[in-house]
């Protein structure tokens with residue numbers, strides 16, 4: 001079977017590598033001169049800069065972890081415990097806010113605890129928009145002090161326009177008992193939170209994982225933008241070349257530009273999908289044990305600082321500031337008095353950064369997925385599926401897609 005994989009980010013690379021190892025004739029197309037998509041790293045002198053946000057790896061899927069460590073053995077990675085911090089009223093407390101209430105001033109902590117325990121969380125009164133859901137789930141104390149202001153910064157829009165379809169598995173959702181335990185036992189949250197540990201390449205940034213995966217894919221083309229996908233009965237013409245199957249890992253709005261005769265309702269549904277762009281800038285900074293810091297206050301330009309230099313002992317001290325939208329460096333550093341213009345190293349911009357789940361997202365996505373399923377074009381990856389995927393879930397999605405495709409071919 002001859003398969004075209006469009007897009008050479010981690011989803012396209014992992015999918016192509018898996019198909020190739022299963023004996024398929026695969027060709028991977030990437031428009032950029034470098035593979036990696038959102039996982040690209042620039043090396044600037046002795047500094048490494050993950051251009052689209054610091055990328056740490058971990059996975060709850062054993063087969064993904066094994067595959068990654070077979071390609072890039074564990075001794076190439078630094079294994080760390082996450083040290084997340086949140087700035088609150090000029091001080092720093094641990095992440096996540098709702099399980100770190102014992103670190104707040106007593107008056108704030110008491111209000112947060114009482115409001116949390118007073119939440120009924122009755123399913124019949126569960127709000128479907130993110131703003132009201134935050135109050136329903138966490139109570140006014142926690143919502144007002146952290147979750148609402150931080151999320152308003154990162155989503156860059158009114159939270160009542162956002163659906164809650166994405167929160168399960170992405171946000172810590174503590175029970176009353178978890179909250180009480182976190183106050184009694186400071187180690188509780190680290191033992192019970194997902195993603196409390198992670199791996200990061202000792203040298204070279206996340207790019208070294210991409211390079212390792214890329215080396216497995218033999219038939220690949222970089223600096224090549226696919227411009228036309230034509231559906232011809234049981235086969236496909238991709239820029240005029242015939243394939244038996246097509247898998248797209250590119251963002252849906254980019255796919256809409258190249259699929260010939262895309263029905264108007266599918267095009268409209270894709271146009272209605274929302275996303276956020278991100279500006280990221282790297283600065284010299286003192287090394288410490290901190291992994292990243294969240295800034296809910298409007299007084300600070302950036303919403304997050306990723307301590308890129310702390311992710312590996314072998315890297316020099318530096319941090320990346322991130323801010324949703326398109327910004328100048330000075331917009332990011334607003335309120336960060338410890339960072340001076342001479343600390344600036346590099347800046348980057350990410351067009352497709354975060355999928356945004358507006359209230360019509362699920363209806364739009366149903367139209368889109370129904371159409372591509374009917375046309376038998378595979379959609380795999382963060383903006384191909386419009387899902388809040390991490391690298392490991394991209395790999396897993398690619399593997400699952402390959403397994404389903406191969407078993408379909410084996411049992412006609």
Ligand SMILES: Cc1cc2nc3c(=O)[nH]c(=O)nc-3n(C[C@H](O)[C@H](O)[C@H](O)COP(=O)(O)OP(=O)(O)OC[C@H]3O[C@@H](n4cnc5c(N)ncnc54)[C@H](O)[C@@H]3O)c2cc1C
Pocket residue numbers: 006007008009010011012029030031032035036037038039052053054055056057058224225226227249250251254258278322350352353354380381382383384388389390391392394
């Ligand atoms: C700020 C930020 C921080 C993150 N942090 C982490 C983290 O710490 N850990 C983690 O696991 N994940 C993290 N992620 C998520 C991770 O980056 C993504 O899940 C993953 O990289 C998505 O890969 P992808 O291949 O699906 O998409 P992409 O990386 O977007 O790849 C799509 C590719 O398609 C190419 N393309 C587009 N159009 C065409 C065309 N017409 N022809 C050919 N090629 C085309 C693009 O150039 C691109 O290379 C983060 C993401 C962001 C934005």
